[in-house]
Amino acid sequence: MASQPDCLFCKLVAGDIPATMVRETEQTVAFRDINPQAPTHVLVVPREHYPDVAALAAADAELTATVLSEAAAVADAEGTAERGYRIVFNTGAGAGQTVFHVHAHVLGGRGLGWPPG
Numbered sequence: 001m002a003s004q005p006d007c008l009f010c011k012l013v014a015g016d017i018p019a020t021m022v023r024e025t026e027q028t029v030a031f032r033d034i035n036p037q038a039p040t041h042v043l044v045v046p047r048e049h050y051p052d053v054a055a056l057a058a059a060d061a062e063l064t065a066t067v068l069s070e071a072a073a074v075a076d077a078e079g080t081a082e083r084g085y086r087i088v089f090n091t092g093a094g095a096g097q098t099v100f101h102v103h104a105h106v107l108g109g110r111g112l113g114w115p116p117g
Contacts (some may be wrong), residue, residue, distance in 0.1 A: 001049045001059070009101035013047050023077065027063060028070045031107075039109025040078045040085070044071045051100045053089040071104045080108030088116075 003010040011017045012031070019031035022042050033041040046063055050056040057064045068087065076086040085108030090097040 004049050004101070007049055007096065007101050008099050009045050010049050013045065017055075022074055023070065025066075025070065030070060030074050034104070038107040038112065040075070040080050040107060042074045042078065042106045044074060044106060045101060046103040052091045052097060053102050054091055056102045057097050058091045067080050067102070067104055070071075071106045074106045075108060078106070078108065080106075084108065084112070086116075 003014065008017065011050055012019050013029055019029075021029065021031050023030040023044075026047075028044055028046050030042050030044045033043055046056065046067055048060075048063065053064070056067070071087045072081070073098060075081040075087075078085075085106060088105040088107065089102070090105075
């Protein structure tokens with residue numbers, strides 16, 4: 001999907017809004033969350049705009065897998081892969097999604113209790 005002019009993450013991907021980048025590929029960007037919920041809290045977003053993970057999965061299985069692979073690469077680069085980490089996709093306002101550009105939260109660096117929230 002094309003970028004959306006009013007989308008915060010589309011603007012970030014375009015470089016119009018600053019962020020602390022962790023990784024960049026041709027298809028994705030990963031940056032630190034501005035309101036971290038764990039010592040490691042990085043968001044992985046596709047450069048293409050999809051409103052949520054359901055829309056992404058329905059439209060492009062390969063890009064969905066790429067986002068997940070990048071989330072795992074972020075966890076490894078951040079040193080959380082061995083201890084454990086969580087990948088979270090909030091889908092819809094009722095689940096806590098506040099930016100409607102699909103993004104994976106990579107959380108780690110401390111014990112993450114269950115259930116979350």
